[in-house]
Amino acid sequence: MTAADERLALDVIETSLSTSVIGRASAAQNGKNDNALPELAKNELWESIDSTNTRAAALAAAGAPEGVLVLARQQTAGRGRHGRVWVSPPDAGISFSVILRPQIALTRLPLITLATGTAVARAIEASVGVRPGLKWVNDIVLNGRKLGGILAEMPGQALIIGIGINVRFSEADVPDDLRTKIEWLERVVGKPVDPNLIVLELAHKLEEAYNQLLEGKTDEILNAWKSYSTTIGQEIESKNGTTAGVVRGKAVDITSSGALLVEMENGETTELHAGEISIRRLDGSYA
Ligand code: BTN
Numbered sequence: 001m002t003a004a005d006e007r008l009a010l011d012v013i014e015t016s017l018s019t020s021v022i023g024r025a026s027a028a029q030n031g032k033n034d035n036a037l038p039e040l041a042k043n044e045l046w047e048s049i050d051s052t053n054t055r056a057a058a059l060a061a062a063g064a065p066e067g068v069l070v071l072a073r074q075q076t077a078g079r080g081r082h083g084r085v086w087v088s089p090p091d092a093g094i095s096f097s098v099i100l101r102p103q104i105a106l107t108r109l110p111l112i113t114l115a116t117g118t119a120v121a122r123a124i125e126a127s128v129g130v131r132p133g134l135k136w137v138n139d140i141v142l143n144g145r146k147l148g149g150i151l152a153e154m155p156g157q158a159l160i161i162g163i164g165i166n167v168r169f170s171e172a173d174v175p176d177d178l179r180t181k182i183e184w185l186e187r188v189v190g191k192p193v194d195p196n197l198i199v200l201e202l203a204h205k206l207e208e209a210y211n212q213l214l215e216g217k218t219d220e221i222l223n224a225w226k227s228y229s230t231t232i233g234q235e236i237e238s239k240n241g242t243t244a245g246v247v248r249g250k251a252v253d254i255t256s257s258g259a260l261l262v263e264m265e266n267g268e269t270t271e272l273h274a275g276e277i278s279i280r281r282l283d284g285s286y287a
Contacts, residue, residue, distance in 0.1 A: 007091055008073055010045040012196045013203075021210070022098055022203045025067035040064040043071070048090070050077040052097035053153055053162035059099060060158035066101040071199065078164065080149055081138060082278060086164050089173040093148075093184070094195050096163040096202065102214060109159070110258035110274055111218065113138050113152050114225040115209035116161055120148060121228045123201035124165070128185055128193055133230035133287055136251070136260045137274040140165065141230055141287040145183035163202070167195050181286055218256050226254065235282040236262065238272050247272065248282070 017023050026041040040063055049055055052070040054077075059068060072095040078086030088095050102112070117134045124140070124147075125131050132148075133141045140148035151162040166184035174182060185193045212220050226232055231251045238247045238260075249264035259271040260279070272279070281287065 006192050006194050006196075008045055008071055008094065008195050008199065010043060010071070013071075013199050014043065016200050017203055019067075019203050019207045021067040022207045023067060023069045025065045025099075028065070028067060041068060043069040046070070046072040046074075048072065048074040048076060049095075051075055051079050051162075052095045053079060053151055053160050056097040056099050056160045056162070057153065057155040057158070060160065061156050064099055064158075066099055066158075068099045069203070070097045071095065079151060079162075080164075081151060086149065086151075087173075087175060087178070087182075088164065089169070092169045092173055093167045094163070094165040094198060094202075096165075096199060098161050098206070100159040100161060100210065101157070102159060102210070104214065107257055108213070108218075109152075109154070110137075111213055111221055112159065112161065112210075113150055113274065114254070114258050115213050115221045116150050116152070116163065116206060118221070118224040118228060119202060119205035119209040120150070120163055120165065122205045123198055124185070126205075127197040127201045128189060130185070130188055132228070134225060134228040135287055136229070136231040136254070136279065137258070139287075142183045142188060144285045144287045145181055146286060147183045147185070161206075165195075165198060167193050167198070222254050222256070222258075229254075230287040231260065231279070236279045237282055238262070238279045251279075 023043055049072045052072050056070045074090040075088035075095050078088040080086040120140050121132045135141050138150040148165040153160045168186045169184045234251055236251050249262040251260055252263050253261040255261055259273050263269050
């Protein structure tokens with residue numbers, strides 16, 4: 001299943017990209033003569049790197065323009081939310097980070113994680129033919145297991161969107177504690193999956209989602225996310241590390257700022273905000 005043409009390849013991706021921003025910073029720069037240095041406008045593909053989000057943040061701090069992509073075949077220090085480790089063995093998945101510089105109110109920024117989730121689900125559906133679910137706030141799930149995740153970070157002026165998608169793990173690569181918790185695409189479809197096709201779809205779907213965010217199309221973003229949601233309608237428990245912070249109830253909706261609306265056992269509703277908490281389903285399943 002590991003033919004050479006099924007590894008990430010930047011030339012394959014760049015040749016077929018018809019986006020305007022995502023992955024097209026160097027093209028967008030031609031003739032613009034702005035202050036960004038041309039070498040900082042180039043997309044990157046690393047054989048191995050600590051974290052594509054860390055690299056993208058460094059490029060952004062050095063002045064790289066919006067749209068620059070950092071991809072890697074392996075990460076040695078991939079990061080997830082809440083300081084968790086994101087496991088990225090060689091060629092096992094897609095490690096994708098993009099630099100964005102949105103001119104929008106900070107209060108709307110949480111919506112970018114939801115919009116990105118929809119883009120990832122749509123890209124996988126279009127390129128692989130399986131329909132993943134979305135677990136609030138940043139998880140891509142399939143068969144009750146975690147298939148991918150999103151890490152949106154704002155280390156300075158730029159927004160870095162990091163996306164990890166599991167494509168081709170070998171059983172030996174899966175840490176024992178994740179054995180029943182993670183999913184990868186080739187395990188599901190039983191044949192080789194081309195990561196370049198997924199990245200191409202992802203760049204296009206992400207650009208659509210980003211434009212919706214910039215144009216203030218909140219309802220479209222929320223409705224699209226909800227159509228993939230595995231969280232809404234479920235009994236859930238959230239925790240923020242303290243007993244006092246435990247909330248139990250039914251997830252009923254997403255607010256216009258991206259918070260999860262939960263109807264608690266006492267009949268009151270409360271909003272959960274992504275920064276502080278993680279949730280689990282009370283039926284014990286991961287999704
Ligand atoms: C999560 O599930 O908590 C988020 C996982 C995000 C992983 C991606 S892989 C590309 C980018 N680089 C990182 O170090 N993390 C993100």
